[in-house]
Amino acid sequence: MTAPEVGPIGLGCASIGNLYREMSGADAAGTLQAAWDGGSRYFDTAPHYGLGLSERRLGRFLADRPRDGFLVSTKVGRLLVENPDYSDGDTDDEGFAVPATLKRQWDPSEAGIRRSLEESLTRLGLERADIVYLHDPDAYDLAAGIEQGLPVLEKLRSEGTVDAVGVGANSAETLLACVEAAELDYIMLSGCYTLLDQPAAHELLPACLAKGVQVINVGVYATGILAQPQVPARAHYKYAPASADIQAKAARIAGICERFGTDLPTAAVHFSLRHPAVAAVVAGASSAAQAEQNAARIQAQVPEELWTALATEELIPHGS
Incomplete structure (x- = not known):
């Protein structure tokens, strides 16, 4: 089965x-309407996002739109x-402002994955x-995820229950292990191929190209430092205060972007799409204005000259 076309930009629905x-x-x-109007x-x-709230809100928004x-x-x-x-009054302890009436339970078994998908x-x-x-x-x-979870996803795809399968993670090493262990259609790569840092470029992205795995690139603003x-x-970088070196x-x-008539967040988005393994960027938005x-x-x-200038200054790899 041919994997769905997703690019170039989608909306991440954690917010x-x-x-x-x-x-x-x-x-x-x-926010959803603004993303839709903008072409997403x-x-x-x-399920993790707001203990199901994100899925419910997204479902309501899509309810009257053609499924294809x-x-x-x-x-x-x-x-x-x-x-x-x-x-009463307890809120989720994993960063979502929702009542903690539910909790998360790790279960990569076939029964757990089928139940999770059905409930989603x-x-x-x-x-x-x-x-x-x-x-x-x-x-x-990770071992249980690879040994138990990935074969179940492949089974769901072969049954036609889902069109495409993948793994989402914040670690290039984790995703490389998964790409090597299973026949995936996609990976969702978080914060590992940005304008500031590209650890995924060394082994993971070449492996994805070799195996035909499409990359959905997320976290392209590096948790805030590239967002303005x-x-x-x-500034924050990878969920912590940015070091002086990273800020510099x-x-x-940012200064070079300005010289070439663009700005830092625009360059961050475009850079994150430049690698041939990347099929799309998924960006979050906490308001309609951010989606716009x-x-x-x-x-x-x-301009293409921007990338040449950044590479000349050794701020991005040559050939990026």
């Missing part, structure tokens, strides 16, 4: 699951189960998902 802060239902719908037809979600007009990916590996320790489809109101990823197996048990035209004084490198890149910004950046023109 509509109340990532870090509460978002109203109206604002979530507005690929939406990535997961969009692509949805969700994730398996984390079941949502009742939280016996819940007390119920929340989404869909009969099928286009792509299903094993979610962060290295955060729990000027590097903020208290980002500021140098993402669309404008992907549609902007970036």
Whole structure:
């Protein structure tokens, strides 16, 4: 079966699951609508995002749209189960502003993966998902994910239950192990091929090209430091305060971008699509305005000379 076409940009739906802060239902719908109006037809979600809230909100938004007009990916590996320790007022302890009535339970078994997918489809109101990823197996048990979870995903694809399968993770090493162990259609690569840092370029991306695995590149703003035209004084990089060296490198890149008539976040998006293994960028948005910004950046023109200048200054690899 031919894998679905996803590019060049999709919407990551963690924020509509109340990532870090509460978002109203109206604002979530507005964010989804802005992404749709900007051309996004690929939406990535997961049970993890708001303990199912992201999937429910995405499902409501897509309910009146033709099923062949969009692509949805969700994730398996984390079941949502009742939280016996819940007390009134408890909120989720993994960064989502939702009541902690449920908790996550790692289960890469066939029964667990089938149950997870079935429950996701119920929340989404869909009969099928286009792509299903094993979610962060290295955060729990990478060996079990590879030995148990990946064969189940391949089985689901062979049955026609899903169109395409993959793995999503924050580690290039984890994803390389999975690419080598299974016949995947996609990987979702988080924060490992950005304008600041490209650890995935050494082994993972060549392996994906060799095996025909398409890469969905996420985290392209490097958790914040590349998200604004000027590097903020208290920038974050990989979920922590950026070091002085990283801030200085980002500021140098920003200055060169300005010389060539573009800005740092626009260059970050375009750079993240340049590798031939990358099929799409998936960017999150916590408001309609951010979704509109993402669309404008992907549609902007970036001169080829910018990449030559950055490589000459040894800020990106030559040939990037």
